[in-house]
Amino acid sequence: MGLGIDLNSLIFGYLAFAMVVSSVLAVFSKNPVHTVLLVLVMVVHQAFLLLTLGSEFLMAVQLIVYAGAVLVLFLFVVYLINLRKETKHSIFVKRFCLCSLVFLLFLGFMGVNLYLIYGAKKFEQAVLPFNPLEKDNLWWIAHYLFNYYLLPFEIIGVILLVAVLGAVFLVRKVKTTEEA
Template sequence: MISYIFWFLSFTAVFSALATILSKNPVHSVLYIIVTFFSIAGHYFLLNAQFLAAVHIIVYAGAIMVLFLYVIMMLNLNRLEKEKTQNWMKLLSVVSAGLLMLVMVSAVGRASLMAGAGQPDETMGLTQALGQVLYRDYLLPFELSSILFLSAMVGAVYLSKKEPTTPPL
């Protein structure tokens, strides 16, 4: 029963990722990639990582994709001019992505995994266990990431400031 949920979520993720790439309208791309993110969150639930699933939905579907949608609508890109990609470029992209896929599939197919932990700990992905690891073992990276956010915020504000002296290129 639970393996059917896995297959359903996997096919949803792969097909909506493909639809993201192939759809002409960027707004449709954003909506399809939100479907992908929700199915990945479903995978996190299946793997018993509830905290990550919640954070994934909040951060990706709630913040990042809203930012994308906001920029697309602000720049009015939803009636996009046609991309002038030549056909040989498209063919080359298909071929090179296929070659990468081939390399990865053969590498993964030959990989021999070490034995796992056996019966997994069910409380591992819960907020309490994750919070203890985060605040005990990874306290310094956690604090450094706040500095990263601060610098990203300063950079974003500085970059999107209007500069009236610059002539249009």
């Protein structure tokens, strides 16, 4: 390129900037509806980041599951609860000092970790290697998912079933106790 910046870096820079800005605005926004919509923006950008990381299947899963199901669920709950805007009080908790202490502890921990990782950036031999030129990404994911990760795949199915049944069960139980 003429400017000395290649297209990959440009796309990554835009996606990273949009994700960081939208998540900061989401965390600091007063209105919960705005929070959910800004996280939706972040999730869509992240789906395209997954595409640049070479996985078109995970981009589709990210868009369908996160943008299509999870955040719509959040939006339904925000409308169901009918939150007022947090204009009267601060949007942050009262025990600010304790929480910032925990946050700074994590920040320092992560800084040390990044420093250690930056020193040793050589990658070792891959455990389950794949060649993207031979077959596409979806083929490899399916191959290893159904050959090496079959039991976790079954377990995640049971977890989803239990989550759905548990949600229905919890809501039903409260309804019966309120009527009694």
